[in-house]
Amino acid sequence: MSALDTALHGLRALIADGALRPGDRLPSEGELCERLGVSRGSLREGIRMLAALGVLETRHGSGSYVSELRAADLIGSLSLTVGLLPMEGVLELTELRRILEPHAAALAAARIDVDTVERLSSLLDEIEASDDFEEHSRLDHAFHMTISEVAGNDALTSLINVLRSRSRAYRIPNAGDAAQLKSHSDEGHRAILRGLAEADPVAASAAASAHVAYTEYWVRRYSGDYVGVEPT
Amino acid sequence: MSALDTALHGLRALIADGALRPGDRLPSEGELCERLGVSRGSLREGIRMLAALGVLETRHGSGSYVSELRAADLIGSLSLTVGLLPMEGVLELTELRRILEPHAAALAAARIDVDTVERLSSLLDEIEASDDFEEHSRLDHAFHMTISEVAGNDALTSLINVLRSRSRAYRIPNAGDAAQLKSHSDEGHRAILRGLAEADPVAASAAASAHVAYTEYWVRRYSGDYVGVEPT
DNA sequence: GAAACACAGTTGTCATACGAATTTGTGGCG
DNA sequence: CGCCACAAATTCGTATGACAACTGTGTTTC
Numbered sequence: 001m002s003a004l005d006t007a008l009h010g011l012r013a014l015i016a017d018g019a020l021r022p023g024d025r026l027p028s029e030g031e032l033c034e035r036l037g038v039s040r041g042s043l044r045e046g047i048r049m050l051a052a053l054g055v056l057e058t059r060h061g062s063g064s065y066v067s068e069l070r071a072a073d074l075i076g077s078l079s080l081t082v083g084l085l086p087m088e089g090v091l092e093l094t095e096l097r098r099i100l101e102p103h104a105a106a107l108a109a110a111r112i113d114v115d116t117v118e119r120l121s122s123l124l125d126e127i128e129a130s131d132d133f134e135e136h137s138r139l140d141h142a143f144h145m146t147i148s149e150v151a152g153n154d155a156l157t158s159l160i161n162v163l164r165s166r167s168r169a170y171r172i173p174n175a176g177d178a179a180q181l182k183s184h185s186d187e188g189h190r191a192i193l194r195g196l197a198e199a200d201p202v203a204a205s206a207a208a209s210a211h212v213a214y215t216e217y218w219v220r221r222y223s224g225d226y227v228g229v230e231p232t
Numbered sequence: 233m234s235a236l237d238t239a240l241h242g243l244r245a246l247i248a249d250g251a252l253r254p255g256d257r258l259p260s261e262g263e264l265c266e267r268l269g270v271s272r273g274s275l276r277e278g279i280r281m282l283a284a285l286g287v288l289e290t291r292h293g294s295g296s297y298v299s300e301l302r303a304a305d306l307i308g309s310l311s312l313t314v315g316l317l318p319m320e321g322v323l324e325l326t327e328l329r330r331i332l333e334p335h336a337a338a339l340a341a342a343r344i345d346v347d348t349v350e351r352l353s354s355l356l357d358e359i360e361a362s363d364d365f366e367e368h369s370r371l372d373h374a375f376h377m378t379i380s381e382v383a384g385n386d387a388l389t390s391l392i393n394v395l396r397s398r399s400r401a402y403r404i405p406n407a408g409d410a411a412q413l414k415s416h417s418d419e420g421h422r423a424i425l426r427g428l429a430e431a432d433p434v435a436a437s438a439a440a441s442a443h444v445a446y447t448e449y450w451v452r453r454y455s456g457d458y459v460g461v462e463p464t
Numbered sequence: 465g466a467a468a469c470a471c472a473g474t475t476g477t478c479a480t481a482c483g484a485a486t487t488t489g490t491g492g493c494g
Numbered sequence: 495c496g497c498c499a500c501a502a503a504t505t506c507g508t509a510t511g512a513c514a515a516c517t518g519t520g521t522t523t524c
Contacts, residue, residue, distance in 0.1 A: 003508060004280075015316050022318070028474060039509045041273055044475090048236075048277045049284035053313045060475050061516030071321040074313050081285045081306050084247050086254070089303040092387035099388075103331045155324035156331075235477060260505060271478045276506090292506055293485030 003038040007046030010036040015055065015066055026056070026064040053077050072158035082166045087223040093163045094216045098209060100160050101144070105192060105208035106201035107151035116150060117197045124193060128186050136182070137168055143189060147196070147208075167215055170222070177218075184214055235270040239278030242268040247287065247298055258288070258296040285309050304390035314398045319455040325395045326448045330441060332392050333376070337424060337440035338433035339383035348382060349429045356425060360418050368414070369400055375421060379428070379440075399447055402454070413450060420446060 011032075014020045026032065029047075033040050047064055050056040054077035058064040067073060082093070123143050130136045144164060148157040172178040188211035195204025243264075246252045258264065261279075265272050279296055282288040286309035290296040299305060314325070355375050362368045376396060380389040404410040420443035427436030 012312070012316070030474085041276075041510090042508065044273075045277055045280045048281050050313075052281035052284045053309070055313050055316060058475070059517080061473085062518075063474065069316055069318060069321065071314075071317055071324045074310060074317070077285070077313075078306060078310070080244070081282075081287050082303075084244070084287060084301055085303055085306070086301060089301065089387070092303045092385055095385050096387060096391065099331060099335045153324055153327050155321070155328060159328065262505085273479090274477065290506070291486080293504080294487075295505065 003042040004045050007032075007036055007038045007043045008049055011046055011050055011056075015069075020066050022066050022068045024066050025062075026066070028063065052080075071155035075155060075158040075162060078162045079165050082162055083169065085166060087219075090166050090219060091216070091223070093166055094212065094219060097160065097163045097167075098212045098216065100156060100163070101148070101212050102205040102209040104148040104151040104153075104156055104160060105195065106205040107153070108147045109196050109199055109201040109204040111152060112150050112196050112199070116146065117193070120146060120193055120196070124186070124189050127189065133171060140185070140189075141168060147192070167219060170219070172218065172222070181218060185211070188214060235274040236277050239264075239268055239270045239275045240281055243278055243282055243288075247301075252298050254298050254300045256298050257294075258298070260295065284312075303387035307387060307390040307394060310394045311397050314394055315401065317398060319451075322398050322451060323448070323455070325398055326444065326451060329392065329395045329399075330444045330448065332388065332395070333380070333444050334437040334441040336380040336383040336385075336388055336392060337427065338437040339385070340379045341428050341431055341433040341436040343384060344382050344428050344431070348378065349425070352378060352425055352428070356418070356421050359421065365403060372417070372421075373400060379424070399451060402451070404450065404454070409450075416446060417443070 011026075014026075020026065026047075027035070029040055029043055033043050036043065038046075047056055047058065051058060051064075054073045055067055055069065056064050057067050085093070120143060123139060123146070127136060127139045127143065130139060141164065145157065145161060148160045151157070172181055188207065191207035192204055192211060195201075195207050243258075246258075252258065258279075259267070261272055261275055265275050268275065279288055279290065283290060283296075286305045287299055287301065288296050289299050317325070352375060355371060355378070359368060359371045359375065362371060373396065377389065377393060380392045383389070404413055420439065423439035424436055424443060427433075427439050
């Protein structure tokens with residue numbers, strides 16, 4: 001077993017066994033080196049790996065701490081890497097969105113309150129008025145994230161966030177296509193909001209499903225492997 | 233910007249910009265240190281972080297390589313950490329399973345062939361005959377993974393695998409409860425398989441949904457926050 | 465009481481050295 | 495020529511020492 005494995009599994013075991021709980025501070029690097037029998041370099045590599053996965057957080061001059069170990073945070077650690085996926089991988093993720101986003105919309109429809117509906121509505125006003133790509137992307141993201149937050153499952157929200165972060169990065173080069181996409185997207189948003197406002201999970205879910213499917217259509221179209229007819 | 237950030241973002245940029253593609257070997261650590269202007273220690277910490285996230289793979293004496301960057305692999309990197317989640321987090325994940333597994337079952341029902349149905353059936357024979365916890369757990373896992381593989385989306389399979397790996401770890405201490413769980417679980421498996429064999433997505437999905445819900449019932453029951461009546 | 469300071473403890477970074485594994489080059493042999 | 499054995503070079507793995515940067519705390523000073 002390599003020194004790195006020793007450090008990694010040693011640290012993980014400290015948490016798994018309950019010796020270290022969320023929020024706790026780890027012993028200093030020097031002490032951990034002695035206890036685990038590895039050099040400081042190997043130990044630090046192990047700490048970094050767990051930090052990359054969202055399990056540990058290190059503060060310069062203070063120490064390393066066990067994170068709160070929320071499912072949403074661990075899932076969120078993927079956001080650093082999904083941006084590296086090639087196009088084929090993005091389609092797999094879009095399929096996951098097609099499952100999760102309608103579900104989130106249905107849950108949200110059952111739980112949403114009037115104030116949130118109002119906030120989403122004014123968000124759509126802004127979106128429709130915006131013609132700057134960056135701003136539009138930001139507002140669009142806020143709209144969808146608000147919905148999944150209302151759904152009430154943080155892990156679900158985080159997962160949707162990770163999945164969306166990838167498709168969101170694309171900018172449609174053709175101006176005509178971009179305008180068509182925006183127009184259709186605006187309609188889709190209104191349809192989702194109608195479902196939410198009427199507390200109709202089926203309608204909200206169906207609208208969200210159509211919305212993701214439309215996104216997927218454009219991803220396929222620009223990734224070159226599109227086969228079929230244009231969506232209506 | 234810290235040296236570690238420099239190394240991490242430098243490496244990530246090499247991949248994001250296309251200078252390094254899946255399968256490529258990275259320049260040696262010495263050369264990367266010069267190019268990025270950081271020490272070998274800091275560089276290695278960056279490499280380890282990307283390795284933990286499934287983006288890089290290092291082979292002793294040979295070099296570091298860009299992974300295939302499959303969505304399934306990146307998602308699979310979570311399996312090291314989900315085992316550390318406290319019980320509340322597990323319930324969030326079970327809710328995700330309640331969304332994903334029925335969907336996978338529905339997809340599988342539309343795509344499954346006779347041979348696979350036969351294989352699943354004999355797998356269930358083994359499961360029902362088994363009374364060893366470890367073996368039962370392994371076979372149960374094989375049954376569910378086969379279904380999600382048939383569904384045809386590797387990212388979905390990997391995600392379900394990660395989510396299941398957590399709930400699977402629990403052993404029901406009470407012998408009577410364990411027997412009841414197994415009996416009910418066996419029935420659920422047969423119901424799912426019937427849906428698959430009849431190529432009935434709705435039936436398969438409903439059976440999978442009930443199966444996950446039953447698991448969730450036991451998780452809640454043993455985590456102490458169960459409120460409600462027993463499932464039928 | 466509040467601000468400024470000094471100090472100990474901790475992580476961040478670098479440089480160097482050597483061990484361990486792989487890859488490559490080389491020479492000899494059939 | 496093809497193949498094998500062996501040595502050399504390359505590369506990652508690990509350890510050590512040193513110092514900078516930062517944090518938290520207690521103390522001094524006004």
